[in-house]
Amino acid sequence: xxxxxxxxxxxxxxxxxxxxxxxxxxxxxxxxxxxxxxxxxxxxxxxxxxxxxxxxxxxxxxxxxxxxxxxxxxxxxxxxxxxxxxxxxxxxxxxxxxxxxxxxxxxxxxxxxxxxxxxxxxxxxxxxxxxxxxxxxxxxxxxxxxxxxxxxxxxxxxxxxxxxxxxxxxxxxxxxxxxxxxxxxxxxxxxxxxxxxxxxxxxxxxxxxxxxxxxxxxxxxxxxxxxxxxxxxxxxxxxxxxxxxxxxxxxxxxxxxxxxxxxxxxxxxxxxxxxxxxxxxxxxxxxxxxxxxxxxxxxxxxxxxxxxxxxxxxxxxxxxxxxxxxxxxxxxxxxxxxxxxxxxxxxxxxxxxxxxxxxxxxx
Numbered sequence: 492x493x494x495x496x497x498x499x500x501x502x503x504x505x506x507x508x509x510x511x512x513x514x515x516x517x518x519x520x521x522x523x524x525x526x527x528x529x530x531x532x533x534x535x536x537x538x539x540x541x542x543x544x545x546x547x548x549x550x551x552x553x554x555x556x557x558x559x560x561x562x563x564x565x566x567x568x569x570x571x572x573x574x575x576x577x578x579x580x581x582x583x584x585x586x587x588x589x590x591x592x593x594x595x596x597x598x599x600x601x602x603x604x605x606x607x608x609x610x611x612x613x614x615x616x617x618x619x620x621x622x623x624x625x626x627x628x629x630x631x632x633x634x635x636x637x638x639x640x641x642x643x644x645x646x647x648x649x650x651x652x653x654x655x656x657x658x659x660x661x662x663x664x665x666x667x668x669x670x671x672x673x674x675x676x677x678x679x680x681x682x683x684x685x686x687x688x689x690x691x692x693x694x695x696x697x698x699x700x701x702x703x704x705x706x707x708x709x710x711x712x713x714x715x716x717x718x719x720x721x722x723x724x725x726x727x728x729x730x731x732x733x734x735x736x737x738x739x740x741x742x743x744x745x746x747x748x749x750x751x752x753x754x755x756x757x758x759x760x761x762x763x764x765x766x767x768x769x770x771x772x773x774x775x776x777x778x779x780x781x782x783x784x785x786x787x788x789x790x791x792x793x794x795x796x797x798x799x800x801x802x803x804x805x806x807x808x809x810x811x812x813x814x815x816x817x818x819x820x821x822x823x824x825x826x827x828x829x830x831x832x833x834x835x836x837x838x839x840x841x842x843x844x845x846x847x848x849x850x851x852x853x854x
Contacts, residue, residue, distance in 0.1 A: 495784040497833055500547045501802035504822055505540070509556070512583060513537070513563045517818045521803060529579045531594040533819035534563045535601035540823055542608045543830035550610050561605065561614055564598050565621055573628040592632045596640030599625055603644025607651040615651075622648060630660060635683065636690060638668050639697035646704045657704055665701035669710050672698065672717060680742050681717050687740040691721055692758035699765040711769055718762050722778055725759065732756060732785040737807075751808040753796060753824035756785045760828050764835065776835065783832045786825050797825040 577590025698714030738747030
């Protein structure tokens with residue numbers, strides 16, 4: 492396994508997908524498809540990408556985009572329900588009904604990162620106000636991924652709070668999620684659900700991040716063990732990443748191979764980053780690099796899933812090739828993966844340590 496190349500930040504496709512409201516959900520090829528409008532999930536992720544891009548481009552280059560994305564989240568919030576609406580039409584009207592638990596959790600995660608990372612005090616104040624209004628509904632949700640996103644965002648906001656003290660409610664939620672992993676589990680199936688589905692790396696990442704915030708060795712240990720299990724089952728014999736496809740993996744059944752989604756590669760990369768931060772174990776750098784390389788052809792079909800020269804990401808890897816559509820989620824997953832790899836290589840002496848680690852990993 493060789494280190495995949497980095498590329499200059501490119502926001503061309505991101506900007507092509509975005510109008511004066513937000514980033515559109517879907518694309519036909521490279522062309523945005525307004526028929527499906529916008530969704531809170533993707534706007535939240537676009538906001539996270541803005542925060543990442545400030546490190547290479549400077550805040551002035553992304554401030555307007557970040558401000559528009561925060562404004563979208565403000566408008567998405569329904570004060571009557573305390574929930575974020577998710578789907579919005581191109582005429583700016585909202586699809587009736589509360590958004591999914593996932594969209595609520597992802598909005599909270601992005602807002603927590605604004606609180607932690609944005610240099611604009613007014614934007615941070617707006618994000619903190621919205622974050623605090625959205626937390627009560629998040630605490631009532633039982634969906635694991637919504638809770639995991641909330642915990643990661645809450646921990647980020649906590650690090651930006653004077654004293655870094657998190658409220659007791661954070662610990663209650665974190666211990667509840669941890670209990671889902673430790674109650675009556677089969678050692679051969681340490682997953683808290685009967686089916687391994689999507690964005691799976693988010694769950695162990697939340698345990699690791701929360702365990703560190705709470706100084707809970709048991710929580711971190713569980714998160715690492717579950718992450719190691721996911722890694723073991725998503726590495727091909729040739730040594731590259733082979734994510735669980737969107738046919739999922741039922742307990743006792745066969746792991747789906749296709750369609751492979753970019754969100755799986757990025758979720759695993761982010762979980763491995765949390766694991767490396769917690770342990771300094773260099774094998775998690777290999778997982779990060781393997782996940783990043785998946786976008787650039789180190790995958791089951793040896794095809795590029797990203798288009799780095801435009802900053803676009805294809806919508807998945809199918810049995811017959813790459814899905815040529817470049818929707819919001821896929822594009823944002825590529826941009827997010829690239830910046831986390833850029834940051835980890837900048838912060839660590841990767842040039843000296845990574846080749847030794849890669850040499851010891853499967854070829």
